[in-house]
Amino acid sequence: MLEQLRTFLNGLRAERPETPDASDPDVAAVALFFHVIGADGVVDEVESEKLKSLIIEEYGVSGAEMRQLIEAGEQADREAVDLFAFTSVLNRALDADAKVHFIELLWHLAYADGYRHELEDHVVWRIADLMGVSSRERVLARQRALAAAGIADGDAAGDTD
Template identity: 80%
Template sequence: MLDQIRAFLGGLRDEGRTKPDANNPDVAAVALFFHVIGADGVVDDVESDKLKALIIQEYGVSGADLRELIEAGEEADREAVDLYQFTSILNRSLEPEAKIRFIELLWNLAYADGYRHELEDHVVWRIADLMGVSNRDRVLARQRALAAAGIDDGEAAGDGS
């Protein structure tokens, strides 16, 4: 399943490509990452570092490819009017198991600062809903992200202040 995500996003390394655009599944994914980490109105260094590390680890991009993808994803998120434009692209590209894994990645970003802000929670819930990920799978993905971050569920609730 993780290989499917990597293969799906691996197209960034094609030579001679132009700058990725918002219709590219890779850009759509990164735009949603930015939407989650920015949901509470603050994108701190911890969240930015986690975003870069997640893209490098999960998608296998680095260097100029990483910079281009981050810039394109951030720009797409800034220009977006809704989440549907990104989730519809991912819905066409990901199998059900990969969608659940994607939601888990979103939770990993939401917990990067050690807290689950209610706005971040709502954004992940909404993305999961638009991608057809069940409430059960969304909650299980959240629990896996909590465990990976070493955060007790009671500690995670809060606004980060």
């Protein structure tokens, strides 16, 4: 399933215009990544590094292409008036399993600093809702992200689920 998502995204990348915008699924995804890590008003170095590593691992880009994707995603997030513009792009591009995987990536970012702020929680919940990911799948994705981060469920201050 993960390989299917990467193949799909790599195919989209081949069709990417010179200046990517929010209609590009990769840019929409990165914009939502920025929205989550910025939800608490602080983007620290750990979160920035986690963002970069997720982009390298999940999208298979690095160097200039990664910087361009990050800049486009950050700009799209700054200019956005709502989350729907990004989630609607992803809803057209991703199947149900890929949507759940995407929500799990958001949780990885929310826990990058070892703490999930209630505003980060709300943003992930809202994105999951707009993408049609059930509460059950959202919570399971959160638990997988916690396990991957080596954090016991409930140990990260701010846990509300």
